[in-house]
Amino acid sequence: MEMLCLKDIAxxxxxxxxxxxxxxxxxxxxxxxxxTKTCLALVADxxxxxxxxxxxxxxxxxxxxxIIRLSNGIFSYNRNSLVLRAGKKGSIEKVGEFTxxxxxxxxxxEIKWVPDPNNSRTYVQEAVISAYSxxxxxxx
Amino acid sequence: xxxxxxxxxxxxxxxxxxxxxxxxxxLLESNLRPPFPLTIPTSEEYQVLNCAILYGILTxxxxxxxxxxxxxxxxxxxxxxxxxxxxxxxNELLEKLVDSAxxxxxxxxxxxxxxxxxxxxxxxxxxxxxxxxxxxxxxNLWLCFEVATLFLSKWDSLLExxxxxxxxxxxxxxxLLADHCxxxxxxxxxxxxxxxxxxxxxxxxxxxxxxxxxxxxxxxxLLQDLHHMPEFQAxxxxxxxNPTVFGTSGFLGIxxxxxxxxxxxxFLLRIPPMMETHLRFLLTQVKLGGQKRHQAWFAxxxxxxxxxxxxxxxIVRFIxxxxxPTKEIIQSDIIPRWAVIGWxxxxxxxxxxxxNAKLALFxxxxxxxxxxDKLMDIEPAVLLMVCSVPKYVEITNSxxxxxxxxxxxxxxxxxxxxxRGVLSSFNCLISKGVIHTFDVLTSSxxxxxxxxxxxxxxxxxxxxxxxxxxxxxxxS
Numbered sequence: 001m002e003m004l005c006l007k008d009i010a011x012x013x014x015x016x017x018x019x020x021x022x023x024x025x026x027x028x029x030x031x032x033x034x035x036t037k038t039c040l041a042l043v044a045d046x047x048x049x050x051x052x053x054x055x056x057x058x059x060x061x062x063x064x065x066x067i068i069r070l071s072n073g074i075f076s077y078n079r080n081s082l083v084l085r086a087g088k089k090g091s092i093e094k095v096g097e098f099t100x101x102x103x104x105x106x107x108x109x110e111i112k113w114v115p116d117p118n119n120s121r122t123y124v125q126e127a128v129i130s131a132y133s134x135x136x137x138x139x140x
Numbered sequence: 141x142x143x144x145x146x147x148x149x150x151x152x153x154x155x156x157x158x159x160x161x162x163x164x165x166x167l168l169e170s171n172l173r174p175p176f177p178l179t180i181p182t183s184e185e186y187q188v189l190n191c192a193i194l195y196g197i198l199t200x201x202x203x204x205x206x207x208x209x210x211x212x213x214x215x216x217x218x219x220x221x222x223x224x225x226x227x228x229x230x231n232e233l234l235e236k237l238v239d240s241a242x243x244x245x246x247x248x249x250x251x252x253x254x255x256x257x258x259x260x261x262x263x264x265x266x267x268x269x270x271x272x273x274x275x276x277x278x279x280n281l282w283l284c285f286e287v288a289t290l291f292l293s294k295w296d297s298l299l300e301x302x303x304x305x306x307x308x309x310x311x312x313x314x315x316l317l318a319d320h321c322x323x324x325x326x327x328x329x330x331x332x333x334x335x336x337x338x339x340x341x342x343x344x345x346x347x348x349x350x351x352x353x354x355x356x357x358x359x360x361x362l363l364q365d366l367h368h369m370p371e372f373q374a375x376x377x378x379x380x381x382n383p384t385v386f387g388t389s390g391f392l393g394i395x396x397x398x399x400x401x402x403x404x405x406x407f408l409l410r411i412p413p414m415m416e417t418h419l420r421f422l423l424t425q426v427k428l429g430g431q432k433r434h435q436a437w438f439a440x441x442x443x444x445x446x447x448x449x450x451x452x453x454x455i456v457r458f459i460x461x462x463x464x465p466t467k468e469i470i471q472s473d474i475i476p477r478w479a480v481i482g483w484x485x486x487x488x489x490x491x492x493x494x495x496n497a498k499l500a501l502f503x504x505x506x507x508x509x510x511x512x513d514k515l516m517d518i519e520p521a522v523l524l525m526v527c528s529v530p531k532y533v534e535i536t537n538s539x540x541x542x543x544x545x546x547x548x549x550x551x552x553x554x555x556x557x558x559x560r561g562v563l564s565s566f567n568c569l570i571s572k573g574v575i576h577t578f579d580v581l582t583s584s585x586x587x588x589x590x591x592x593x594x595x596x597x598x599x600x601x602x603x604x605x606x607x608x609x610x611x612x613x614x615x616s
Contacts, residue, residue, distance in 0.1 A: 024433055025433075057150065057151075058151065061149070061150055061151040062151065064433070064436075064437060065433075065434075065437030065440075065441070069153065092151065093151050093152060093153040094149075094151055094152045094153060095153045097414075097418075097437075097441075098417075098418045098421060098434065098437055098438070098441075099417060099418065099421045099425075101425050101426065139432045139433055139436075140432065
């Protein structure tokens with residue numbers, strides 16, 4: 001089970017992302033489709049940041065500063081925003097707190113991805129939309 | 141089936157220590173009741189057996205006596221491995237243990253003291269560190285009561301086997317008393333706890349004074365916060381007027397405490413292991429300019445209520461005297477100690493909390509002797525004063541003013557000693573190159589003129605060593 005750095009994740013339709021990151025900030029919970037609670041968050045590791053989407057009871061189980069391990073996660077478009085999440089086949093758990101350095105740029109969700117001309121099932125980076133999250137600006 | 145050891149939160153990874161204890165227990169469960177196997181275990185088997193017995197003791201109170209007899213029968217290392225497991229459980233899991241397991245942990249600690257197990261003093265220190273300052277929840281006060289009871293009920297064993305652990309108790313309980321006494325409406329449980337803490341501290345001061353002396357100057361700092369208590373007023377009177385009554389030959393007075401630097405390990409007693417890990421991470425991995433989020437998380441975890449502000453002076457003491465960064469860290473872009481202390485000082489909402497925090501920052505200045513003291517203890521204070529000019533000059537003014545207040549008022553009987561200490565501090569900071577000049581303090585227009593003049597006068601004393609006179613310095 002290969003652990004990825006956040007800078008190495010790319011959008012895909014598969015649940016294949018195993019990684020570890022620290023939760024920087026959490027937005028308010030929304031009701032998606034009127035049924036499931038979801039919550040957008042900013043997470044990061046030493047290499048990059050990304051938007052993470054918590055689902056259901058995950059929303060209340062984690063707080064900023066928590067270090068989280070994601071198994072079999074998926075990085076894909078959910079209603080036009082590119083988010084990392086556990087998905088149906090993945091899971092997240094808290095493995096620690098506080099003791100992780102991080103960067104807030106690049107943000108993998110704020111990048112324009114296009115299909116790889118050589119392999120249409122994978123994506124490559126085409127352009128940077130924003131150096132930092134537009135939803136969770138850096139705290140200065 | 142074994143009862144649970146821990147209260148488990150959802151979405152939390154299983155703790156490795158708890159897992160290995162449980163796995164050992166499940167593996168050896170059938171061997172944990174008499175007749176015990178008589179084969180001599182290999183070193184690895186011995187360790188697994190220790191883990192299994194510990195899990196049994198913590199989760200099966202009704203079989204605990206059997207488990208401990210088993211341990212006594214197989215022990216081959218003076219209980220060193222078993223006690224080390226207990227230390228790890230205390231450091232990592234105490235907060236999450238279910239109530240019955242917590243009771244068992246305290247019980248088995250007493251058993252380890254009774255057999256003079258190797259490392260039982262480290263276990264008692266771990267327990268002391270888990271009693272959190274400013275935490276008045278039932279669980280925390282219960283723990284404090286149990287640990288204080290242990291220290292008192294096992295006094296004779298502790299004194300005979302590991303007397304220095306009694307000094308750790310003294311530091312911790314003197315410090316905790318200051319918090320416990322401030323609570324105005326004390327319930328009967330807190331009253332009982334306070335009485336126990338007083339009993340222990342007075343017993344140390346009256347019967348083992350020579351041990352108290354070894355702790356050094358911070359004993360006086362801690363005793364000061366208790367001077368309003370009738371039980372300690374007699375101690376103060378004797379310290380000041382009648383030192384020979386303590387029966388320690390050669391003890392002539394408080395100055396002897398002042399000239400003994402309190403060892404760094406005492407300050408660790410008031411910092412729980414997780415807080416220590418987080419503080420050290422902040423000071424070794426987080427860059428200056430990028431500390432805001434980590435600081436916010438630290439504050440929300442440890443300083444979330446006015447009661448918890450009391451921890452600030454303990455954290456300042458730890459940062460100054462226990463965490464000394466390497467040269468590489470000092471020269472890097474990692475957030476320096478003075479910046480973290482500056483941030484902490486802003487949390488203090490109550491005057492006495494702020495005063496205690498500043499005293500904690502300057503305490504080693506007051507009696508500084510280059511031969512016995514450490515430069516790194518006094519470095520953060522001067523850098524905080526200098527680096528706050530001009531953007532945060534109110535900090536510089538407030539600290540300078542406080543420093544001179546201390547020189548004039550901290551202990552008027554020993555004003556000369558204190559003046560010498562502060563002069564030595566300034567001298568050492570310059571001679572060792574922590575700062576190159578005091579000009580930024582003596583010449584800056586944004587620092588109060590009276591403070592600038594006082595400082596200039598003071599520094600003349602550093603150069604001349606004779607009585608000084610006022611002299612205007614720079615543009616006013």
